[in-house]
Amino acid sequence: MFHRAVRVLLQQTRTAPEGEKSVSIHLVNPSESSFGIAVITPRWLFVLAGATPQRFGDPHLVDETLEQIDPETIQPGDVVGIGIHTLNALRGYEVGRIARARGAWVIFGGVHASLYPNEPFELGAAHSVVRGDGDIAWGQALQDCADHRLKPQYEGGRLPADQFASARWDLLPRGNYMWGSVQTTRGCPKHCSFCSVWRTDGQKPRLRPYASVIREVVELRRGGIRFMTLADDNFYPVSLRDLRLAREQNNPERLANLERIREEKFQLMRELATVPDVVFFTQITMEAAEDPEYLEAMRKAHILGALVGVEAVTAEGLKAVFKDFNLSGDNLVQRLKTFRQHGVHILGSFIFGLPTDRPDTFRATQELAQKADIAFAQFVMLTPLPGTIDFQRWEKEQGDDAPRVNGIPVTRYWLIPAHQRPKMMMPHPSMTPEDLRIRTQGVWDAFYSLRSIWKRSSVTPHLRARLAFVFVSKLYRQMYANTGIATDSARRTKANRWARWIAVPCHRLFQAKPMPELRISESGTASQCAVPTGSQSTGLVEEIRSAASPAA
Ligand code: B12
């Protein structure tokens, strides 16, 4: 609390250049639940801090997954930027109303505000909404606000990757996060029916110049963050199949483009491999298992874990979500095992509630998850997320007769308070929502029983790592399963308390000694945006061990 007060004071006393009114900029990541410690840094907060023009001073960053905003910190004339995705939009609107009542300018952004730009005005007391990428539009909105000509809407669009703002990791509060997050690519060429990424971020992968990625990674590691997630939608944007098809279609232009993207990924991984004492985690499609060269490069780059969207274990289920590039049955087990054989541990993501699911799907999924040697798993209930094909279809089916809770149609379920929100939105042909919920909870229980976790933890090299594995498994389960699926508020509160309690030892296990001696070489600084394709690693990272060289 004391540290927070000092931080706020420091930020408020930082004055703007003469002639400009000194206002504070606040960026708020809304959350209903606060745990004191969070697993992954909400990247957008630090990126928008990086996108905030210097003349406005350092923004005051509030991540409500740590602690909720103190309204007293907002003064009349301040600007409050709120980033929302669908599931935290309701709290975001509450924060917007609080900020406006304090006399602040309220600007919304993020995936949900981009999809529903009117909602923040209707419910969140917004003055303005930024749609799409905020890296440049945020600075424009701030300047317009200072010039008293703030527009109601800004179109951030999809920026080319060399215009992505870098995160301001110097503003990262020490000791609150277990994992940092660095994005290397936006966009995904696939088109899964339950996912909005390919529609909002586009199907053309936008790869950041590797030098700017490495600079962020080094900065985080220097500050003592050893574990980092590469927050890409899909770390394998070009598959061997894509290359083969381009060759077969005799399309040299496409082939050259795909080969360039692939080479840029290898270049990045060669550079990541030079960073000492780090562990990365990413999200990847299952197709990567067909590509041993790629998996080997991942291992060398210290990418030791990846979320793989398995979604369904049957061919019919995969077809239902437009993901028939995935495998099913024994082939699926083999594919998932391949990652592990190359030293990449898997967090398998499974969806329950597909129309093709039957009561025996739950047990089959649980057995497959155990058989495939995956380290972690999440079992999510099919939720139609705005911007997806599933949502469009479902909304159309519901028409004007959608069931309502407190007068709110379920097709706007994110506006229903969490404790009253139906757990299963899309009706299933043979199972009731409660049936689906109980069976899903049962699979979480079985996969995360202490006995199963302990057995899986044997993949770790030593006792400390094994303990970390156990704690993280339990934390993951508490944060995502119990709070997400539980219906009654007592269970949610208990799960939150548990998560808070486990988060403390977990965090200690993830802490690492800072490495101030890490530097980026001159060549790295000089080659900022250029990506020399086909070249070997230029070795941007230098570890300067000499006591004589002061930390920069
Ligand atoms: C990494 C990631 C995670 C990680 C880390 C989350 C974290 N702490 O940051 C993990 C795995 C934990 C996670 C969890 C979840 N995630 Co997630 N996640 C992502 C992913 C792949 C990248 C997010 C990221 O860091 N992007 C980099 C930043 C810089 O980009 P950005 O957030 O889009 O911000 C830019 C703009 O939107 C804009 N902007 C954002 N905020 C603001 C605010 C203002 C004021 C302005 C001006 C602009 C602005 O400017 C930014 C810079 O251009 C996205 C996919 C995606 N492409 O965004 C999904 C995504 C955001 N996740 C999604 C979902 C659904 C979830 C979960 C609900 C899944 C679940 N069932 O549990 C949970 C929710 C957890 C939570 N409470 O936040 C959905 C959200 C869809 C929606 N309609 O809301 C996405 C879009 C993926 C998808 N499949 O559709 N996620």
Ligand code: SF4
């Ligand atoms: S689920 Fe994954 S593979 Fe499918 S479109 Fe979304 S990001 Fe791409």
